[in-house]
Amino acid sequence: MTDRPNPPSSRGPLLSVEEALQRLLEGLAPAVQAVQQVPLEQADGRVLAQDVVAELDVPGFDSSQMDGYAVRCADVARAIEQGRPLPVAQRIAAGHFGVELAPGTVARIFTGAPLPAGADAVVMQEDAQPAEAPADAPQAPLGWIRVERAPQPGQWVRRRGEDVARGQVVLRAGQRLRAADLGVAASLGMASVPVWTRLRVALAPTGDELVQPGTVAPADLPPGVLYNSSRYVLVPLLQRLGFEVTVLPVLPDDREATEQALAAAALRHDAIVTTGGVSVGEADHVKPAVQALGALDLWQVSMKPGKPFMHGWIDRARLGGHGRCHVLGLPGNPVSSVVTLALLARAVLLRLAGAAVAAQLPPALWVRADFDWPRPDRRREFVRVRRNADGGVDLFPNQNSSVLTSVAWADGLVDIPGGTTVARGQWVAYRALDGWWD
Numbered sequence: 462m463t464d465r466p467n468p469p470s471s472r473g474p475l476l477s478v479e480e481a482l483q484r485l486l487e488g489l490a491p492a493v494q495a496v497q498q499v500p501l502e503q504a505d506g507r508v509l510a511q512d513v514v515a516e517l518d519v520p521g522f523d524s525s526q527m528d529g530y531a532v533r534c535a536d537v538a539r540a541i542e543q544g545r546p547l548p549v550a551q552r553i554a555a556g557h558f559g560v561e562l563a564p565g566t567v568a569r570i571f572t573g574a575p576l577p578a579g580a581d582a583v584v585m586q587e588d589a590q591p592a593e594a595p596a597d598a599p600q601a602p603l604g605w606i607r608v609e610r611a612p613q614p615g616q617w618v619r620r621r622g623e624d625v626a627r628g629q630v631v632l633r634a635g636q637r638l639r640a641a642d643l644g645v646a647a648s649l650g651m652a653s654v655p656v657w658t659r660l661r662v663a664l665a666p667t668g669d670e671l672v673q674p675g676t677v678a679p680a681d682l683p684p685g686v687l688y689n690s691s692r693y694v695l696v697p698l699l700q701r702l703g704f705e706v707t708v709l710p711v712l713p714d715d716r717e718a719t720e721q722a723l724a725a726a727a728l729r730h731d732a733i734v735t736t737g738g739v740s741v742g743e744a745d746h747v748k749p750a751v752q753a754l755g756a757l758d759l760w761q762v763s764m765k766p767g768k769p770f771m772h773g774w775i776d777r778a779r780l781g782g783h784g785r786c787h788v789l790g791l792p793g794n795p796v797s798s799v800v801t802l803a804l805l806a807r808a809v810l811l812r813l814a815g816a817a818v819a820a821q822l823p824p825a826l827w828v829r830a831d832f833d834w835p836r837p838d839r840r841r842e843f844v845r846v847r848r849n850a851d852g853g854v855d856l857f858p859n860q861n862s863s864v865l866t867s868v869a870w871a872d873g874l875v876d877i878p879g880g881t882t883v884a885r886g887q888w889v890a891y892r893a894l895d896g897w898w899d
């Protein structure tokens with residue numbers, strides 16, 4: 462990444478969310494360096510470090526999809542025409558190979574069993590009836606069947622390689638592995654996968670007003686003091702993204718102490734996520750501290766909540782180390798911190814973790830707004846909503862960025878462009894919050 466000119470100032474036009482994502486991800490290289498081979502059982506959510514190429518076809522052989530009879534379609538058609546039954550010449554169970562199907566015969570076959578050579582379809586047993594042996598026929602120890610309708614070639618046959626073809630790139634480097642991916646890897650015979658080491662993220666809450674729950678009883682809470690609630694939202698979200706998260710003690714509203722704590726954390730982590738202290742007040746020390754230790758890249762985005770979001774880095778060379786430690790400054794209001802983590806910081810952190818991430822928001826679903834939003838804001842708004850049983854979304858009544866119960870109630874965000882309103886019944890862009898963390 463090259464050094465860039467000054468971040469946009471608070472006085473100029475604010476960056477849009479898309480511009481911010483472009484700027485954040487442009488030239489951003491992964492911070493993780495080592496690859497580890499991890500057993501499939503522990504690989505959920507990890508970032509794949511190398512492409513996985515199939516060494517075999519899956520399935521490895523043509524097989525039956527049903528319990529029934531392996532047949533040659535032409536023979537069945539002829540037998541129907543002549544009104545004759547067909548002899549069952551062999552019996553093939555899953556895990557066993559039969560012999561080539563002799564012309565004019567069928568094979569009893571079970572689901573998953575290999576199709577015998579010569580067979581080109583399977584007739585399920587419900588479509589075949591046991592029949593008497595014709596008087597002029599030789600012995601058939603497994604009996605005779607009669608089929609009413611001629612099958613099409615390929616019917617009820619699971620084709621070799623129809624799931625995965627040998628040589629195919631099945632999983633891509635940079636992909637975050639999900640449960641089904643692990644099953645696919647297992648189907649290729651892999652017991653472990655090469656993944657990047659976990660990104661080491663420090664969460665650094667700031668603010669003299671914060672206390673840890675459990676240290677002061679609600680009845681004894683001094684005026685102006687509140688519990689550090691964001692920590693308990695952000696840590697599980699960061700962990701679900703696959704990071705190794707350390708929580709630092711709350712940083713006081715003090716420039717010197719903020720700088721020292723960030724410097725120490727920068728040497729031991731790939732990225733630091735701060736909360737609070739990024740607005741314009743005198744007690745907002747995160748920005749100047751990052752500037753003193755490295756550089757500020759971006760500050761303030763045209764979004765509500767979340768406007769004061771900040772990104773910068775600490776130059777470890779100044780601290781006797783090497784490389785950069787990225788700092789993502791989330792605004793202090795708890796809702797703003799969740800929304801900026803979802804929309805902006807998540808992409809940066811995942812890229813640092815080695816994941817392939819696009820510089821755009823994930824695609825939205827279009828849903829019906831079952832609410833009015835009559836007062837436009839200059840900033841693009843991300844309002845907390847919940848899908849209802851009628852196929853629309855309801856709005857949480859209090860959209861203040863300090864109201865954390867709005868996030869607890871909501872299952873997603875509706876994206877309202879700056880300067881626009883929403884009328885009940887209108888189609889709006891909805892993004893499920895859950896989708897951001899798996």
Ligand SMILES: Nc1nc2c(c(=O)[nH]1)N[C@H]1C(S)=C(S)[C@@H](COP(=O)(O)OP(=O)(O)OC[C@H]3O[C@@H](n4cnc5c(N)ncnc54)[C@H](O)[C@@H]3O)O[C@H]1N2
Nearest residue numbers: 666688689690691692737738739740745768792793794797
């Ligand atoms: N003059 C201006 N003032 C503000 C602006 C502005 O543009 N001009 N922006 C506002 C916006 S928007 C937001 S969002 C806030 C964010 O400010 P900070 O990031 O500096 O956050 P703080 O002031 O430190 O905290 C804001 C609020 O959140 C509470 N908080 C902080 N951390 C936690 C936590 N871990 N758990 C629970 N609650 C937390 C804090 O006590 C404050 O009440 O700035 C506006 N001001």
Ligand code: MOO
Nearest residue numbers: 766767768797862
């Ligand atoms: O971003 Mo602030 O989050 O509008 O309150």
